[in-house]
Amino acid sequence: MMQNAPTLRRSVLYVPASSDKALAKLASLSCDVVVVDLEDAVAPDRKEVARQKLAGILGDRPAGVREMVVRINALSSEWGADDLAAAIACRPDGILLPKVETPRDVLEAGDVLDEADVPGTLRLWAMIETPRAVLNIGAIAELGRDVASRLSCLVAGTNDLVAMTGVKATPDRRYLMPWLMQMVLAARAGGIDILDGVSNDFRDLDAFSADCAQALAMGFDGKTLIHPAQIDPAEAAFSPSGEALAEARKIVTAFTLPENAGKGAIALDGRMVELLHRAQAERLLAKAAMIAK
DSSP states (O other): OOOSSOOOOSEEEEEETTOHHHHHTGGGOOOSEEEEESSTTSOGGGHHHHHHHHHHHHHSOOTTOSEEEEEOOOTTSTTHHHHHHHHHHHOOSEEEESSOOSHHHHHHHHHHHHHTTOOTTSEEEEEEOSHHHHHTHHHHHGGGGOGGGOEEEEEEOHHHHHHHHOOOOOTTOTTTHHHHHHHHHHHHHHTOEEEEOOOSOTTOHHHHHHHHHHHHHHTOSEEEESSGGGHHHHHHHHSOOHHHHHHHHHHHHHHHSGGGTTOSEEEETTEEEEHHHHHHHHHHHHHHHHHHO
């Protein structure tokens, strides 16, 4: 199954809803997505204050940001239901559900949105950050095939996975790699986006760029960020190169030639190119057009 319409989620920055300093920088941000965080980045005694700020934050949307998403606390927590209600009232582009472990976690949130007559354009994102979530990743991602579920994107919660499993967090992420690849495979089967987890040392941009290159090679659509300094390297890594765009144009053009009309596979520069390669090329060009705007 091919993915849904192309999206730009190269750079996805978490911003604590309780931090006036971080919120003051929103107007100057150029990332693809801002995730206004009510969960991990907000202390328990600041949860209510952070929630009350939502309307003002979402109402003053940065011009350069394509999507505004709210990460709520888990619906099973004491804050989750109120967070979800506050997020619904603000009509963000998406709501990020933490600690998703089964398809039911996504469907229950979707039921709340449906009961409130929220338009289907408000999508759900799911954090994959527990061992149980990884074990159930196929069933969770499969919800992406059903528009009624609203599931649009998976987000790898690598810090929580490291903490909950006890694996060693090496620079090359060798022990996380099998789980990350499972997430990518599941996301592609469900036709939804998948974002890599955060890199904690925001001062080491060389290491961050290496993480982005690795994530791109694994098939991720973008990366979650904890600092504005990470925006430019992430967007550079997940934007199509000039070489890739030239190749994509060549493939699309070749299929439009009269002699290739109706063909499912053609010869191009000494190799076989199929319709699936044309679809990939068209998707790449669509993303490039979105970036250019």
